[in-house]
Structure formats: structure tokens, C-alpha cells
Amino acid sequence: MRPTSHTTRRRASAVGALLSAAALLAVGLQAGTASADPTAAPVAGQADPGALPAKLSPAQRAELLREANATKAETAKDLGLGAKEKLVVRDVVQDRDGTTHTRYERTYDGLPVLGGDLVVAATSGETEGVTKASNAKLTGVDTTAEVAASAAEEQAVDAAQAEGSKKTAAERAPRKVVWMAKGSPTLAYETVVGGLQHDGTPNELHVVTDAASGEKLYEWQAVQNEGTGNTQYGGQVPLGTSQSGSSFTLNDAARGSHKTYNLNRGTSGTGTLFSGPDDVWGDGTPQNLETAGADAHYGAALTWDYYKNVHGRSGIRGDGVAAYSRVHYGNAYVNAFWQDSCFCMTYGDGTANAKPLTSIDVAAHEMTHGVTSNTAGLVYSGESGGLNEATSDIMAAAVEFNANNATDKGDYLVGEKIDIRGNGTPLRYMDKPSKDGSSKDAWYSGIGSIDVHYSSGPANHFFYLLSEGSGAKTVNGVSYDSPTSDGLPVTGIGREKAALIWYKALTTKFGSNTNYAGARTGTLAVAGELYGTSSAEYKAVQDAWAGVNVGARSGGGGGGTSYENTTVVAIPDNGAAVTSSIAVDKTGNAPAALQVAVNITHTWRGDLVVDLVAPDGTVYNLKPFSSSDSADNVIATYSVNASSEVAAGTWKLRVQDKAAQDTGRVNSWKLTF
Incomplete structure (x- = not known):
């Protein structure tokens, strides 16, 4: 199996939300708004006030986290988790009506479960819905490794070197985990490789190795960068700074004490906090090292303000604590990146050290990697x-x-x-x-x-x-x-x-x-x-x-006539093709852009070949076989030039699984003429 997700949810009224401690927090946050009449008809074009994110203070968020930690064992039981599974609270957000969304990671027999994360939506202490990264059952995992950790480490280092990594070495010794992100739960090693990537960017390559077979299961890069670029300045702008005696620093006390440092062409450490005898920073040119510091500091402030003022999120983690920025990384380094490990953004100076990558959108891009990570x-x-x-x-x-x-x-x-x-x-x-x-x-x-x-x-x-x-x-x-x-x-x-x-x-x-x-x-x-x-x-x-x-359209997009079959058809594993039929009574020929909306549940969707068969037997391939496509499900709308076909007659969706180990079903499909 491969990971799927599901969500069920019913919206609770703001009045009902007053019954729990969490709901009391929400009322205190949004006086007036959350107490709107829950029976009132929604206003077209306006968001349900209760469904909007609440603006949690760091203290309120901390209290919700405390409550979640105190009840995580009970939550695990309510979710029907196994005796060896435990929940680890990772994050919490809340709607204005008191609905609380708690994000958990899992452990199995004490081991971290990668890809086992889930979000529980609850109102008044009662679970309303669960969204899982994987619906696979977390049971029966043998936690005894047959492959040595050293073999996993060697594999990870080789993978990094193959991608051009320099100064390559394991940054963290392999740790045993349960890998649940791309199939049935499997005992594995996770190794993190350090050094530098091919372009000088710090390397944090995560490699997952099957602990039974030694096969590499997955890899991903944790240093998330913006690509190559130069710079754009915001003109003369206000900056949040601090003063001590006659000295000023780029330390924004109003935004979690966000600090901006000068690496001065270095590639490690924090560097030196920008400081000076006056509160004027840079002159708009790259030759003045303060200019890049001012741009990065400004971009961080704009991003902090946006998340806090628009979405109620106080800082990247929501805890009121700022990340920090480092500028003038390396020599003529044409990139910028976010790292979880330092909780910081880092910016190079671009080609010939003339164009630092410190524009507003680059700063917001990098900080958002931090929000996504958390x-x-x-x-x-x-x-x-x-x-x-x-x-x-x-x-x-x-x-x-x-x-x-x-x-x-x-x-x-x-x-x-x-x-x-x-x-x-x-x-x-x-x-x-x-x-x-x-x-x-x-x-x-x-x-x-x-x-x-x-x-x-x-x-x-x-x-x-x-x-x-x-x-x-x-x-x-x-x-x-x-x-x-x-x-x-x-x-x-x-x-x-x-x-x-x-x-x-x-x-x-x-x-x-x-x-x-x-x-x-x-x-x-x-x-x-x-x-x-x-x-x-x-x-x-x-x-x-x-x-x-x-996916398919809403039905009102193009003014066409739609025909749909919602009868579920099972797809046998590596077996004969199955079909689902739709009878069409439309006169004339089919259009040059016949829309074929398909909803198929199937792990490792690359196994599938999907065809549209016209009434006269003509076959239009919608999706070919692809042995490397390991993602889930085929939920897509295909456009077919069927203008040579008579519309009236029986059209068929034909699906065949051409590889072993995965099964699925045709949930529905639709033709729009």
C-alpha cells in the first residue's frame, strides 16, 4: 500500500465551543466574531467566521499543547491505535469557533515512524475528524535489523557523493525508524549526510534504508533553497532594531528578537550581528555590506507581520520565537536556503558578489519553508x-x-x-x-x-x-x-x-x-x-x-453535458482489464476537447493503464504504464480529441493493473461533452 488520507468533519457552533477550555481560549481571542449567531445563514462570498484561524498568543498555544500532551494516550486509544503505538504532539492550531487541529507524529515500540503523522480535529474535547498521511495498519513490524547500521551509512554517503556532494560524511549516525511513507510499515535506518552540496549549499541529505534487505527506500534533501538569483531592494524602509547605549543592532525586539548576521563570506557559524553607531543601514548598493542585511531584515519583518496579522500565526513555529538571518554566505554564492537545524535563513551574494539574494519574495519563500516544516x-x-x-x-x-x-x-x-x-x-x-x-x-x-x-x-x-x-x-x-x-x-x-x-x-x-x-x-x-x-x-x-x-470540474465551468458512472469496479492485481460503461444519448459528434474525469483509488498508480474506448471500439490512451510512478491514485481530468466519433452510444473506461502487489478500484468517471 501507499499513503492515502481521509478527512471527516462537522462544523460545531460557536455556542457549543464555549463548553471546553480550548473553546474559552478561542472566545477570548476573537471577541464578538466567534459569538455570531450560529443559526444565521452564511453570507455568500464571506468566510464562515468560526472556521477562520484564531490568533493564538504563544501562551495560549502553549496551553493547547500542554492539554494535547496530557491527553495523548487517551487520544491514541480513541483513534484505535495499537498497544505499541504512541503519539507525539507536534503542532496545534485552532479555529475561532474552538475547533482545535492537533498534529501528531507516532512512535512504534519506541521507534520514530516516518510518514505516520496525522491531524486530529476536535471540538469540546470530542474528535470530529482525522487526516492521516498513511492509512496503512501499523502492526506486526519486526524491530530486529538484519542489515548493519554501517551498511546503511555507507549507502547514504555514496548517494550524496553521487549527487556531487563535497566534504561528505554522515552528520548523524543511522537511527532505526519505521518507514511508513511509501507502503506497508517497514523497519529501516534513517541516515543524515552532511558536508556541502555540489553548488556549496550545506547538505542535509536524508537516506532511508530497508533494515532487512539493505535496499534504499527513499531520500530527500532537508536544506530547502530558492534556486539561483540576484537581488531586489525595497527602497527606503523602516526596520525593527535595538539600541544599547550608543550602539544599534539589527535585532527586531517587536518580532521575536529576529536578528540578522553578517557571515562575511564564511560558510559556517552564525557570523557577526550587524551593529553600528547610528540607526541607518546600508546605502542601496551591494558594496555596502549593511545593504543586504537591511533587505533580509526587512523581508523577515514583512513575513512575520503577514503570518501574524493575516493568519494569526506568531512566528514560524507559532510560539513567538523568531528565526534568524545570515547574509554574505560564501563567495559569489548564487542561492538562498532555509535550514531546520539552525532555524535560520541564509543568503548568498550572487554572481561576482554583486547581487545578494535578499528580495522580499525570496525572504518570504525561505521563511515559509520553516512554516511548512513546522x-x-x-x-x-x-x-x-x-x-x-x-x-x-x-x-x-x-x-x-x-x-x-x-x-x-x-x-x-x-x-x-x-x-x-x-x-x-x-x-x-x-x-x-x-x-x-x-x-x-x-x-x-x-x-x-x-x-x-x-x-x-x-x-x-x-x-x-x-x-x-x-x-x-x-x-x-x-x-x-x-x-x-x-x-x-x-x-x-x-x-x-x-x-x-x-x-x-x-x-x-x-x-x-x-x-x-x-x-x-x-x-x-x-x-x-x-x-x-x-x-x-x-x-x-x-x-x-x-x-x-x-480532478473533475464543478459541472458549471464549460456549459457542457455530463454523463457519469459512480458504480465502484474492483481492479484485480496484475490481472485482466476491467471496464465501466456510460451510455450517451447526445446527438452529433463528440467534441475535440472531450473531458474524461477519472477517480481511481490505487496504490502505486504507475501499475495502471487507463484507456477510453469509444462506441465504435476506437481506443484513446489516457494514462500509460509507468513502473517508476509510486504515487497514489489517479484523480485527473483528461482532454481527448474525439471529434471523429459519434457521441451517441456506449463509452467505456478500461483499466488494467499490469504489475503485482497493489490493488484498487474505479470509484467513478465522467464524460463532459
């Missing part, structure tokens, strides 16, 4: 890695718009001023990701095998479509022209709503191994909680995902 924990590989990168791009755009800086106006371009190609083009485009030459506009089977900066494209595109809609338009002086994979239009709901939906899904629905299908499920669940499942916002989420080939 919430969903999206693994930085495969589809979850693409969603991790996209989350940083999405929230960076939200921060940039929210900053309203006249020198660096908000846009849907990533790193638009850093000019890494030397021709004035951005690093990435959210309206049409493929314009950068490598990113993908839409989901396809196998997208998890490419670089996460490029597999982020469909999610970035989804966010743009949900915010602004498809087609040509101009925003803040920038021209966009966003297509859709199915050729049908999408109507946007506005950037603020789109960012709220994404953030709430990240913190309450996504797990460590969420893929694109799971992201669709999570954002739809949140849209339903905020605006209702019959709202324009909910339908827009459906249509925006369909616009990047993830």
Missing part, C-alpha cells in the same frame, strides 16, 4: 516536495502583495528582479509555469520524478487560477495570460481567499506525504468549511484544480 512537514521529494516548494512560492506572493511596497509591487512572478538568466526574466511564472522552460503547467503521471522546483508548477498555477482566473489580464502593471489544461475557463475568487484556503489546508489537512490529489482534497475540505460546499468559492477550487489536470 506544520504539514511536506517531505522535500516527489509530489510532496513540489507542493512544499509551491507553498513557499504561494505564500511569498501573498507576502509581497500584502507588503504593498511601491518599489517592489506584488506580482505572480517568482524572483522577478533577480534576473538569473541575464535577460530580465523571472525565476518562475505562476500564471503559466512552463514559460521558464522547465516547470510544468499541469499535473501528469510521473511529475513526482522531476526536480521539486519544477513539479511545483501545477500548484503555483492552481493558486494563480484560483486568485485571478484564466485568460489575459493585467495586475499591478504586469500582464498575464493563464491557460487551463482542459481549455475551459476558470473564474478567480481573489488572492486573499485563495491564500487563506491554502494556508488553512497546509496547517489542518496536509500531511508529510500529501500529493496533488491529496492537496485537492484538503483545499476542497477547507473551502467547504469556510464558504460552504455549494459556494462559488468551493466550485472555483474544483475548477482551478481541473484547470491543472487534477
Whole structure:
């Protein structure tokens, strides 16, 4: 089996939420708002006030964490976990109506379980829903290793060296874990390799090795960077600083004491805290070392303010404690990165040390990696890695718009001023990701095998479509022209709503191994909680995902006639093809863009070949076999040029599993003419 997720949830009223201690916290946070009449009809286009994130103070968050820790054994029992399983509280967020979302990791017989994380939504102390990174049963795992830890370490070091790592050595000795992220629970070793990546970026490569066979099961890079770039300055801006006697420092006491340090071309340590005899920093040129410090400090402040003022999150972890920034890393280092291990952002100075990578969107991008790490924990590989990168791009755009800086106006371009190609083009485009030459506009089977900066494209595109809609338009002086994979239009709901939906899904629905299908499920669940499942916002989420080939449309997008079969058909393991039929009574020929929406549950979806069979027997392949595609499920809308076919007759979806060990089912499929 491969990981899946499920969510069930009913919205509790604000009055009912007053019955628990957690709910009392929420009422104190949002006086007036949360006490709105729970029986009142929702206002179209406005979010349900009770479903909005509450603004927890660090002390209130700490109290919720304390309560969760005090009751975690009872929670494990309520969830039906086995005797060897224990919960470890990782994070907690709360809605204004008192619904509390607690994120847990698990241990099994004392060992960490990678990919076993889950989120429990509870109201008045009663569980309302659970979202799991994996639904596999955590039982019967033999915790005796047959492979020596030294063999796992050697494998991990070799993997890092194969990727061009320098000064390579195990940073942390292999630890025994239960690997649950990509199949049935398995005893494994996790080794973290240090040194430097091929371009000088610090290396924290995690390699997971099967403790029985010695096979490498997975790997991911924990140092999450923004790619290559230069810099963009925000002009003359206010900075949060501190004064001691006649000396000033870049220490923002109002934002968790965020500090900015000068590495002075070094590659290790903290460096020196920026200080000076006056409270004026930099002169707008890269030759003045204070300039990059001022830009990084400013970007950190804007990001802190956005998360706190818009989403009620006090700092990256929500605990009121700031990360810190390091600038002037290395010599002509053309990159920036986030590290959990130091809880910090680090910025290089770019080509010829002339263009530090300290723009607003880069700073927000890197800090958001920290937010993701401390919430969903999206693994930085495969589809979850693409969603991790996209989350940083999405929230960076939200921060940039929210900053309203006249020198660096908000846009849907990533790193638009850093000019890494030397021709004035951005690093990435959210309206049409493929314009950068490598990113993908839409989901396809196998997208998890490419670089996460490029597999982020469909999610970035989804966010743009949900915010602004498809087609040509101009925003803040920038021209966009966003297509859709199915050729049908999408109507946007506005950037603020789109960012709220994404953030709430990240913190309450996504797990460590969420893929694109799971992201669709999570954002739809949140849209339903905020605006209702019959709202324009909910339908827009459906249509925006369909616009990047993830799932079906709402039914109102193109004005076509739809035919659907919802009878479940089992798919035998490595067996004969199965079919599901739809009788169509439409006159004339089928369209040149016949929409085929497919919903198939199947672990290791690469095993499947999916075809559309026309009434005259003509076969249109929708999805080929792919032995390397280990992700879950086929939830997608395909566009088929069936204009030579007569529409009327019986159309069939044909599915065949062509490899052993995984089974599944056709849940439903739909034709839209």
C-alpha cells in the first residue's frame, strides 16, 4: 500500500465551543466574531467566521499543547491505535469557533515512524475528524535489523557523493525508524549526510534504508533553497532594531528578537550581528555590506507581520520565537536556503558578489519553508516536495502583495528582479509555469520524478487560477495570460481567499506525504468549511484544480453535458482489464476537447493503464504504464480529441493493473461533452 488520507468533519457552533477550555481560549481571542449567531445563514462570498484561524498568543498555544500532551494516550486509544503505538504532539492550531487541529507524529515500540503523522480535529474535547498521511495498519513490524547500521551509512554517503556532494560524511549516525511513507510499515535506518552540496549549499541529505534487505527506500534533501538569483531592494524602509547605549543592532525586539548576521563570506557559524553607531543601514548598493542585511531584515519583518496579522500565526513555529538571518554566505554564492537545524535563513551574494539574494519574495519563500516544516512537514521529494516548494512560492506572493511596497509591487512572478538568466526574466511564472522552460503547467503521471522546483508548477498555477482566473489580464502593471489544461475557463475568487484556503489546508489537512490529489482534497475540505460546499468559492477550487489536470470540474465551468458512472469496479492485481460503461444519448459528434474525469483509488498508480474506448471500439490512451510512478491514485481530468466519433452510444473506461502487489478500484468517471 501507499499513503492515502481521509478527512471527516462537522462544523460545531460557536455556542457549543464555549463548553471546553480550548473553546474559552478561542472566545477570548476573537471577541464578538466567534459569538455570531450560529443559526444565521452564511453570507455568500464571506468566510464562515468560526472556521477562520484564531490568533493564538504563544501562551495560549502553549496551553493547547500542554492539554494535547496530557491527553495523548487517551487520544491514541480513541483513534484505535495499537498497544505499541504512541503519539507525539507536534503542532496545534485552532479555529475561532474552538475547533482545535492537533498534529501528531507516532512512535512504534519506541521507534520514530516516518510518514505516520496525522491531524486530529476536535471540538469540546470530542474528535470530529482525522487526516492521516498513511492509512496503512501499523502492526506486526519486526524491530530486529538484519542489515548493519554501517551498511546503511555507507549507502547514504555514496548517494550524496553521487549527487556531487563535497566534504561528505554522515552528520548523524543511522537511527532505526519505521518507514511508513511509501507502503506497508517497514523497519529501516534513517541516515543524515552532511558536508556541502555540489553548488556549496550545506547538505542535509536524508537516506532511508530497508533494515532487512539493505535496499534504499527513499531520500530527500532537508536544506530547502530558492534556486539561483540576484537581488531586489525595497527602497527606503523602516526596520525593527535595538539600541544599547550608543550602539544599534539589527535585532527586531517587536518580532521575536529576529536578528540578522553578517557571515562575511564564511560558510559556517552564525557570523557577526550587524551593529553600528547610528540607526541607518546600508546605502542601496551591494558594496555596502549593511545593504543586504537591511533587505533580509526587512523581508523577515514583512513575513512575520503577514503570518501574524493575516493568519494569526506568531512566528514560524507559532510560539513567538523568531528565526534568524545570515547574509554574505560564501563567495559569489548564487542561492538562498532555509535550514531546520539552525532555524535560520541564509543568503548568498550572487554572481561576482554583486547581487545578494535578499528580495522580499525570496525572504518570504525561505521563511515559509520553516512554516511548512513546522506544520504539514511536506517531505522535500516527489509530489510532496513540489507542493512544499509551491507553498513557499504561494505564500511569498501573498507576502509581497500584502507588503504593498511601491518599489517592489506584488506580482505572480517568482524572483522577478533577480534576473538569473541575464535577460530580465523571472525565476518562475505562476500564471503559466512552463514559460521558464522547465516547470510544468499541469499535473501528469510521473511529475513526482522531476526536480521539486519544477513539479511545483501545477500548484503555483492552481493558486494563480484560483486568485485571478484564466485568460489575459493585467495586475499591478504586469500582464498575464493563464491557460487551463482542459481549455475551459476558470473564474478567480481573489488572492486573499485563495491564500487563506491554502494556508488553512497546509496547517489542518496536509500531511508529510500529501500529493496533488491529496492537496485537492484538503483545499476542497477547507473551502467547504469556510464558504460552504455549494459556494462559488468551493466550485472555483474544483475548477482551478481541473484547470491543472487534477480532478473533475464543478459541472458549471464549460456549459457542457455530463454523463457519469459512480458504480465502484474492483481492479484485480496484475490481472485482466476491467471496464465501466456510460451510455450517451447526445446527438452529433463528440467534441475535440472531450473531458474524461477519472477517480481511481490505487496504490502505486504507475501499475495502471487507463484507456477510453469509444462506441465504435476506437481506443484513446489516457494514462500509460509507468513502473517508476509510486504515487497514489489517479484523480485527473483528461482532454481527448474525439471529434471523429459519434457521441451517441456506449463509452467505456478500461483499466488494467499490469504489475503485482497493489490493488484498487474505479470509484467513478465522467464524460463532459
